[in-house]
Amino acid sequence: MFRKLLAIAATLLAFPVIADDDVAALLRKADAYRLQERAARVETLVELYRGDALDKERRYTVYMKPGRRSLVLMRSPAEAGQKVLMLADQFWLLMPDTQRPLRITATQKLLGEASTGDISNMTWSEDYDGKVVDEKECPAPPASVSLSLNPSPAGGRGKPSASPLPPAGEGPGERARPRCLHLDLAAARPGVTYARIELYLDKASKLPVKADLYVNSGKRAKEAWYEAKTVDGQLRIMSMTLLDDIQAGRRTVVRYQSIVAKEAPDEFFNPAALVRNSLAGW
């Protein structure tokens, strides 16, 4: 009894004193699983599933640079030639037919539940701050998420994660679930894709497990589940599954097929230069 009371008291005392700096450090650690490179080229495959059937897929090449700069080149036949540029909280879209960049918003969808912001931004530490609200068992991914995460990405060199996150329904008594830190994050600057994020990080490794993503109205827009794989000896987030609260049975899987350190020149991230630059060779 005394031990239980001591544990509860310790829990109650521990979390309120986690300083903002510590949350920032947690987010930087979590970010490192998603994007370690200062500047990178990320080959991304987005798949939309209805039930267990693959309904549609799109390919993107994303160039990322410090200062919250991203350039998305759309590679699928239906979107060939389209580009999206993100500079902090500003977005531009270039349609090949018009050859003229248009201002768009961060919430504009690309495919399924994957918005422009989901594809072009892979870090939290620059955009969010908040607090650790509690520590609990890591949430169990729904069975549909486990299904979509099991196959290795095409051409992937990764091995399945060592992180033991059994899917829901496996039974709490059968297998001990890891502990997670539950963070409540608020947008630190205007114009970010989500106003609030409830983020679950594996307590031991700080590996992102799940995020509940909220829009400005306070409504939860979607939930994201993260899957890690060991790539070149390092544990990295190699896919993200987005589930829509409204449309059950649909899920969008964002697979990071390759992440390569690459720093494209600054002028490529100029909205007026979108028409000109093919980024061939980059």
Place this chain on the structure above:
Amino acid sequence: MKRSLIAALFALSALAAQAGDFSASLSIAPEWRTDNHGSAYYVAPPVVPARHRSARQDLALRWRDGGFNAQGTLRVLAREGQAPEHHGIVNQFYYDGDLGNGSGYTLGKKVMSWGVGFGFRPLDVIQREDRRSLNPPPLTGVPLAAWEHFSADTAFTLAWTRPGHRHEATDFREQALAARYYRLVDGNDFHAVARLSRRHALEAGAGITHTSGAEWAFHAAALYQRRYGKALNTLAESGGGLLATANPMQGVTRRNGLKAVAGSQWTGTAGFGVLVEAWYDTEAYTRDEWRRLDALTASQRARAGFAPAAAIDGNVAWSSRAFERPNLLRENLLLRLTHDEERWKPALELLVTPRDGGRVLTTGLEYQGDRQRLNFGLRFLGGAADSAYAQAPAKRMAFFEWRLALP
């Protein structure tokens, strides 16, 4: 000439299959329209060919390798009562060269669209895109030589467009020197453009786009024209008789023109979007110019039985070219509602000309698959009985387009 163009496009596609970045698409776009028999401007065939049914079939080819860019279209155009036409169109053919330190040059035929706005873009001084046409075909570029410089947040372009072209009476197919400066400041896009040509002298303008949060965007732009032109019916303007024996629609040049646009767009997280835009175009007709043309046309129609029908119809057909301009009146208001839902994108658009009570209602539905895109739309012209849009020779239009991205 057409055959050689077509052969060149096929050769290009064969070459492109070997190297570079190649894409191709096939599209079929039939269009239907109904005549406005109640309009004084309606002229029956054969004086004005019937356009109830037409269809455009395009094989579009695009190739890029390094700085070389080529885009061409093989088109079959079928119109009611006419033999099919075959066209080989070079939409773009240019080379983008790199001079280092953020500078580059362009030589060739290129689409160069500038400025801000949805329904009207005053700063689009090179491309002059008609934003109000129904289901327009891919743009065709402008022959030019250009130098550009880009930094992280600025861009400057100096272009010599249509080198060697002599100016024509009523359009922009003349050689010109054009410049654009762009700067990104605190998330706002600032644009400034200038164009110098023999016919239009100096044109200069500026524009801005500002976004607020994740949902709101605002834009505004204005262009001053030292000289501008439009085609007016000399009989209507000068009162020199009722029927002409030669085309009375003559280009006139006037001083101190203004084109301006201002608008706001809201995009919600559920995919709904609302655009409100107003614009002013001095090159369009004033209400009084329409009244004079209406009066002339009514007088010409009243001569039926007293003058040869062919002379009356011919004169009215000349006057009806006033409806071919992108803006029928100077003052325009546009409301556009859209919903962007993964595969389906419905849109509803209302254009109003407040000076005469005219309106154009357009509905559209687009389906985007992995390789296929379907697009369907309806347009209704109407409003006050004496408004320009209500008197247009066409009353209703429908189009459908199926586009397939080839592997």
